Amino acid sequence: xxxxxxxxxxxxxxxxxxxxxxxxxLICSPVVGxxxxxxHFANSTAQDLGTSKKYxxxxxxxxxxxxxxxxxxxxxxxxxIWYGTWQPSQKHIIRSFLRSIPAVQAKSPSVSGWWDIVRLxxxxxxxxxxxxxxxxxxxxxxxxxxGKSLTRLSIQSVIKSAVFAxxxxxxxxxxxxxxxxxxxxxxxMQDFCGQVCGFHYFTFPSIVGYTLPYAWVGNSATQCPGVCxxxxxxxxxxxxxxxxxxxxxxxxxxxxxxxIAHELAELATNPLINAWYAGQDPSFPTEIADLCEGxxxxxxxxxxxxxxxxxxDGATYNLNGIGRRFLVQWIWHPVYNYCMxxxxxxx
Numbered sequence: 001x002x003x004x005x006x007x008x009x010x011x012x013x014x015x016x017x018x019x020x021x022x023x024x025x026l027i028c029s030p031v032v033g034x035x036x037x038x039x040h041f042a043n044s045t046a047q048d049l050g051t052s053k054k055y056x057x058x059x060x061x062x063x064x065x066x067x068x069x070x071x072x073x074x075x076x077x078x079x080x081i082w083y084g085t086w087q088p089s090q091k092h093i094i095r096s097f098l099r100s101i102p103a104v105q106a107k108s109p110s111v112s113g114w115w116d117i118v119r120l121x122x123x124x125x126x127x128x129x130x131x132x133x134x135x136x137x138x139x140x141x142x143x144x145x146x147g148k149s150l151t152r153l154s155i156q157s158v159i160k161s162a163v164f165a166x167x168x169x170x171x172x173x174x175x176x177x178x179x180x181x182x183x184x185x186x187x188x189m190q191d192f193c194g195q196v197c198g199f200h201y202f203t204f205p206s207i208v209g210y211t212l213p214y215a216w217v218g219n220s221a222t223q224c225p226g227v228c229x230x231x232x233x234x235x236x237x238x239x240x241x242x243x244x245x246x247x248x249x250x251x252x253x254x255x256x257x258x259x260i261a262h263e264l265a266e267l268a269t270n271p272l273i274n275a276w277y278a279g280q281d282p283s284f285p286t287e288i289a290d291l292c293e294g295x296x297x298x299x300x301x302x303x304x305x306x307x308x309x310x311x312x313d314g315a316t317y318n319l320n321g322i323g324r325r326f327l328v329q330w331i332w333h334p335v336y337n338y339c340m341x342x343x344x345x346x347x
Contacts, residue, residue: 215260231296
């Protein structure tokens with residue numbers, strides 16, 4: 001499923017000018033989200049795991065183009081907002097993934113190697129996307145300041161509360177900051193599960209006072225694990241398909257990691273909906289991670305995830321991080337013109 005995405009300011013633009021880069025209809029149009037399972041309903045392709053196992057996209061049918069907009073070349077600092085009830089172990093998993101993005105010392109195939117594919121994308125000056133992604137200050141909203149049912153618009157109020165809190169507010173950084181709103185398993189989000197597992201956009205100055213890039217991702221463990229935590233849980237309409245064992249022992253959070261990765265990759269390459277995307281409609285772009293939904297290894301396509309790795313405990317992963325392993329969806333490679341990850345077996 002595709003998502004509409006508007007992000008934060010990369011290094012070159014002046015923040016005050018960014019909104020003028022966006023047509024009014026883009027600001028008003030709804031944001032469509034993404035989920036890791038590529039099909040709403042069972043079909044013959046989903047049932048036949050032997051069909052099209054080698055499909056990983058095609059340069060003949062996919063026309064990913066650069067539309068001359070900025071990409072994120074400045075160093076990125078991610079500020080998590082933990083909305084609702086979170087266990088320390090759950091936070092550790094997500095923090096470890098974020099810290100693994102710039103960790104070039106991690107064993108191959110690595111999270112850093114996955115981000116290296118994102119870094120291949122450039123702006124019109126030839127500048128590459130940054131390889132520096134820091135984990136910044138965090139904010140806990142354990143008392144559900146805006147309730148347990150959120151809308152796309154109320155998300156911006158949650159972020160406003162975090163950056164204007166009376167105690168330990170998050171730093172306001174329109175140029176290098178990225179605000180990652182993570183909702184716990186008991187929080188209901190507009191369109192969550194039915195249409196979306198995560199999305200990214202930007203806050204409006206009329207609500208927050210600043211234009212800040214953000215992404216939202218929800219924990220689907222109790223609401224729709226078969227939709228948003230795939231392949232650690234599978235849809236009920238696909239009988240006989242066995243779920244994989246999560247590498248960090250938490251189906252909901254291990255599933256969130258791939259959605260977080262998806263959003264970060266697309267924020268970096270298409271922050272203002274005028275950089276890298278496929279399709280003719282900038283209000284409904286198909287971005288570099290949308291092109292590779294449900295693909296985690298060589299041979300992925302349809303309902304086949306592709307060839308992945310298994311650890312000694314039988315858990316499935318495709319990337320090594322700092323002290324942990326993760327399963328992260330592939331992204332579109334701008335040189336080879338197909339979906340790819342550092343665990344690719346051949347080109």
